[in-house]
Amino acid sequence: MQVRGIIFDFDGTIVSQEIDFKEIFLEIRKLLLFYKLKEPEKHLPILEYLDRVKRLNGKKAGKFLQHARNILLEREKEASKNAKPFEGVHQFLRQLKKEGFLIGIITRNSRIVVKNLLEEKEIPHDLLLAREDVKKVKPHPAHIGLMIREMKLRKDQVIVAGDHPMDVIAAKKLGVLSCGVLSSGKKAEEFFDVGADFVYRDITELAYFLGLSKLPDGKIEHQLLRYLLKKYCRHDRSVLAGPGIGIDAALIDTKRKILAIKTDPITLVSKDIGTYAVTINANDIVCAGAKPRWLVATAIFPSGTTFPIIEETFRDISGACQKQGISLVGGHTEISPCVSQILLCCSMIGEKMKNARQIKRVKPGDVLILVKQAGIEGASILAREHRQLAERFPDTVKKAINATKKPGISIVKEAMLAWKTVPVIRMHDPTEGGIAAGIAEMAECAGCGFIVEGKNISYYRPAKIFSDYLGINVSGLISSGCLLVLVPEKYSRKIINVYRKHKIPVSIIGYAIKEKKVLVKKNGILDELKFSATDEILKK
Secondary structure (H helix, E strand, O other): OOOOEEEEEOEOOOEEOOOOHHHHHHHHHHHHHHHOOOOOOOOOOHHHHHHHHHHHHHHHHHHHHHHHHHHHHHHHHHHHOOOEEOOOHHHHHHHHHHOOOEEEEEOOOOHHHHHHHHHHOOOOOOEEEOHHHOOOOOOOOHHHHHHHHHHOOOHHHEEEEEOOHHHHHHHHHOOOEEEEEOOOOOOHHHHHOOOOOEEEOOHHHHHHHHOOOOOOOOOOOHHHHHHHHHHHOOOOOOEEEOOEOOEOOEEEEOOOOEEEEEEEEEOOOOOOHHHHHHHHHHHHHHHOOEEEEEEEEEEEEEOOOOHHHHHHHHHHHHHHHHHHOOEEEEEEEEEEOOOOOOEEEEEEEEEEOOOOOEOOOOOOOOEEEEEOOEOHHHHHHHHHHOHHHHHHOHHHHHHHHOOHHHHHOOOHHHHHHHHHHOOEOEEEOOOOOHHHHHHHHHHHHHOOEEEEEHHHOOEOHHHHHHHHHHOOOHHHOOOEOEEEEEEOHHHHHHHHHHHHHOOOOEEEEEEEEOOOOEEEEEOOEEEEOOOOOOOHHHHO
C-alpha cells in the first residue's frame, strides 16, 4: 500500500455542525449594501465573494472586509458550540495513527475555531491547514499541495477525503486520489461526476481501501476494482478492449485476427466444476463478440485429494470443451494445503466473429433486453449446498440441481444469435451479484443509466422459492445462464422475434437514459437500483 497520508476536510467530514452559510451570506451582502460598495455580478461562496469584492473596490472595501470576516468568524464560533464528531470517527482516526498513517486536516473555516474544536473533542490529527494558511482555498488545490509538502510525502502517497465535490475537484487538479463521503447529504453521483476515485458513506469506510478492515468474500466492490484496473493495467495499441467494469473479455488485434481473451476462477462449487469453468469463460468470450477456441486451465486441489477426483475434473473439463468445439491446450495441476476445496482457474481465448456488428455509442431510449431467466446458477448452488431446502421443497430441489444443464448456464447460443441478427451496443452475462449487479455493470460499461421495469425481470422459479425461504434477495443471486443485451430501439423488435422463434425466454426490461444512474420502477415508483458485489449466496 503506497498511501501513507490522508488529508481530510473538516466540517461535514470529521464533525457535524450546522453553519447556515446562506444566512451568513445574506447578512454580509446586507452589510455590503450599507457600505455602498460594488457587488459581484454572480453569486459566489462567501470567501470567493469577499475576494471578488476586494478586487472590485480596492482600498474602499477595507472596513467592510474586516467587518464581514468578523461576522463569519463569530457565526463559526457559535456553530462550533454544537459541533460533534461523526460516529466512529475517533476510533478510526486513532486506528490510523496506530498504523502509522499521517492525518492532515484542511478547511475553509477559521484556524482558531477548528483548532479549538480539535483540542476540545480530542480528535487525533498531525497537521491542520485553515483558510488563513493559503492565498486561495478549495476548490483551488493550494491547501492540498501545501499539506503534501508539510507531510513530506509524494502525491501518490496521499488520498483526500471530503463531503463536498470541491474536495474532489481540488484533489484531481493535483492528480491526487480522492474520496467523497456522504456524511453531509450529498449524493454519490455528485462525486463520481467530478472524478472521485471512491465514494463511501463516511470516512470510516476508507478502512477497506487502507487495509484496516477485511474485505467480504466474493467479488471486490466495483470502485476498488476500478482503482486497480486504472492503476495497474497498461496496454499498447493491439488491445482494442481492455479490462473494465462489465467488460469480461479483452479484445486483441494480432493484425491478422482479433482475439478475445478471458480468465475466471470457479470457487463456489465443487461438483461439475469443469463444466462451470468452461461455460462461464465461454459466456464472457461470446459476449465480446468472439467464438471460444482455446482453453488453458489451472487446477489446484486440497491436500488429501485422490487421483480419481483429479481425473473426474479433467473429464468434466474435456467434455465441456468438446461440446463447444474448444481445444484444451495447457495449464497446471497441483495439490496444495493452501486451499480447502478445488480451485479451478481457466483462461480462454476466442476469435472475433467476422459478421458481429457493434455500435459503440449508446443513445437515450436504447433497449435493455433480458434473455433467459435470472437466478439459474444460484438456484443450482443453493439446492446443492442447503439440505433444509431438500426437506422443504424436494421436487423443486431435484429440478434445480440439474439447472446448470437444463435450462443451463451457457448463453453462447443466445449471444451468437444476437450478434448474427442485429448490431449490438453491449452484451453482458450477470454472474456474482446477480441481475442487479449485472445491470449496474452494464450501465457503467456503456457509460449511461437505465430505467428498469422491475416487473419485467423474469426469475427462474426455484431461485425465487429458495431465496424467499432463506431470506435472501433473489436479484443479488449469482445468475450465470441469463444474458443482458443492449440494442438500438429500432432493432429491438427484430431480435425479440428471433429469440421467440427459437423458443428462448426474452423480455424488454429497461431503456437507456443519459443520466448515469440506474432507476428501478416498482408499483409505479422509481427508486435507485440497490446492488452489491458480494453475492447473496455468500451471505448465508
